[in-house]
Amino acid sequence: MDERLCSKVGCAREAVATLTYDYHDQMAALGPLAWERHPHAHDLCALHTERLSMPAGWLVIRHEALRA
Template sequence: MGSLRTCSRSACERAAVATLTFVYSDSTAVLGPLATYAEPHCYDLCTSHAERLTVPRGWEVVRLALPTTPQEPHPDDLVALVNAVREAATDRNQDTGPGVRGSKGTLEPPAGAGAGGARRGHLRILREQ
């Protein structure tokens, strides 16, 4: 699975691999690995545009090591996300208690759900096997 973000350069649709930021007070441009989150004052660049980066005369470029291959999502990231969602749901249910308006109850599939699980909004609840 590749990057979901694309190069910030106009008309470039390649996957972003690097993030460019500026330190105006030091007249420095910093080019490093793709940032975890898209920031409003940073620019995501593809490999081609990152390699051909030029800055104004008098400016310095700090190039941090870029990964040689696109970073694949780690399974632990998904597990951590699932655990955080479960914890938030548990905390919400403990705060409101069962039967209180606004409580959604537990995250168990409804009775009669097929083997594939049941849809609940945009999420799918799967049975443990």
């Protein structure tokens, strides 16, 4: 997997997580960096992952990598 940068405008940090949305269900899923880029997903750096906020009423599901 080649290095990917954060999708936030003006951010040049390395991406560590991938964010996807379901607008109809007002839900967002944040998980480990996806293996491949996807046009409907947003890659985020650690800073923007921590600062993530969604509109009022939205559900955010945070998937964490399994640890051995």
